[in-house]
Amino acid sequence: MIWMAVSLPIAVLCFCITTANARNHFSSGSIYNTIITTFFTNLDLINCPLSEISLPQSTLPAPSEGLSLQFLTIGRGTQNYTCATNTNTSTPEAIGATATLFDASCLAALDVDTDFNDSSSESQSLLHLLPDVLRSVPLGSADFLSNLITRVTGQDLVIGTHYFTADGVPFFDFRGSSSDSSRATAESWVAAAKDDDEDAPAKPGYGITGDVAWLKLTRVEGGISEVYRLHTSGGAAPATCEGMPEVFTVDYTSEYWFYG
Numbered sequence: 001m002i003w004m005a006v007s008l009p010i011a012v013l014c015f016c017i018t019t020a021n022a023r024n025h026f027s028s029g030s031i032y033n034t035i036i037t038t039f040f041t042n043l044d045l046i047n048c049p050l051s052e053i054s055l056p057q058s059t060l061p062a063p064s065e066g067l068s069l070q071f072l073t074i075g076r077g078t079q080n081y082t083c084a085t086n087t088n089t090s091t092p093e094a095i096g097a098t099a100t101l102f103d104a105s106c107l108a109a110l111d112v113d114t115d116f117n118d119s120s121s122e123s124q125s126l127l128h129l130l131p132d133v134l135r136s137v138p139l140g141s142a143d144f145l146s147n148l149i150t151r152v153t154g155q156d157l158v159i160g161t162h163y164f165t166a167d168g169v170p171f172f173d174f175r176g177s178s179s180d181s182s183r184a185t186a187e188s189w190v191a192a193a194k195d196d197d198e199d200a201p202a203k204p205g206y207g208i209t210g211d212v213a214w215l216k217l218t219r220v221e222g223g224i225s226e227v228y229r230l231h232t233s234g235g236a237a238p239a240t241c242e243g244m245p246e247v248f249t250v251d252y253t254s255e256y257w258f259y260g
């Protein structure tokens with residue numbers, strides 16, 4: 001039953017994504033609208049409690065004593081790179097990233113069993129599966145879906161943005177979210193610096209490679225103390241610049257955990 005509650009919205013989600021390109025908009029009263037309304041209006045999609053949620057396992061240092069989880073998001077955007085030449089004598093250089101941060105607090109509690117043939121298999125958090133699922137969705141379609149959910153449910157999933165300042169400092173900002181019930185305050189931002197990293201674990205069987213590293217970042221300035229980038233999907237540059245333009249982007253999706 002729990003599985004049904006989780007799988008139906010996902011099925012609808014996938015359905016929306018596959019039909020999104022074919023239909024430019026969902027006219028009111030259409031079958032799509034009805035299905036989506038039925039399944040999404042009864043669900044809390046944002047602002048679920050964070051107090052019981054603990055950081056996933058990694059080799060990164062734990063959050064500092066006394067901090068608590070302030071925001072749990074899925075980030076979707078691009079990692080940006082430059083190449084000095086277009087040959088294999090140079091390697092891509094990271095110049096920053098830009099991403100939209102979607103509230104994932106309500107997904108963290110949902111588990112799904114991905115191995116239907118093995119009743120003893122451990123179920124996985126839906127949250128950790130989402131980066132790989134969303135990676136195959138074009139950026140434009142993800143925006144479309146997010147807008148649709150907002151329109152139908154009145155809940156705005158977009159709660160923050162991530163970008164790099166002109167000085168190349170990673171910046172996360174939750175101010176100015178349009179969600180009425182958002183937990184953001186005037187202090188909900190951080191300019192951060194990398195504290196530690198870990199290669200993204202291999203995903204045998206997924207046929208997926210090229211995930212950007214997992215990170216822990218700490219505050220340089222702002223009201224959020226520590227940031228984790230975990231369960232990344234995509235975003236890594238090719239090994240060399242062979243055949244690459246001077247500036248290029250690689251789509252990525254990732255969990256971002258914010259402590260303050």
Ligand SMILES: *[C@@H]1O[C@H](CO)[C@@H](O)[C@H](O)[C@H]1NC(C)=O
Nearest residue numbers: 086087088089090239240242
């Ligand atoms: C780089 O490209 C050159 C010319 O195509 C090739 O001979 C060489 O083996 C390549 N080196 C690497 C490390 O791929």
Ligand SMILES: *[C@@H]1O[C@H](CO)[C@@H](O)[C@H](O)[C@H]1NC(C)=O
Nearest residue numbers: 078080095096097098164249
């Ligand atoms: C990354 O590239 C995107 C797309 O070209 C651009 O909008 C964004 O400003 C870039 N961000 C950084 C930090 O370079």
Ligand SMILES: *[C@@H]1O[C@H](CO)[C@@H](O)[C@H](O)[C@H]1NC(C)=O
Nearest residue numbers: 113114115116117118119121
């Ligand atoms: C599940 O088991 C059936 C029958 O043994 C097999 O045909 C099928 O490929 C299996 N599915 C997965 C996902 O392993």
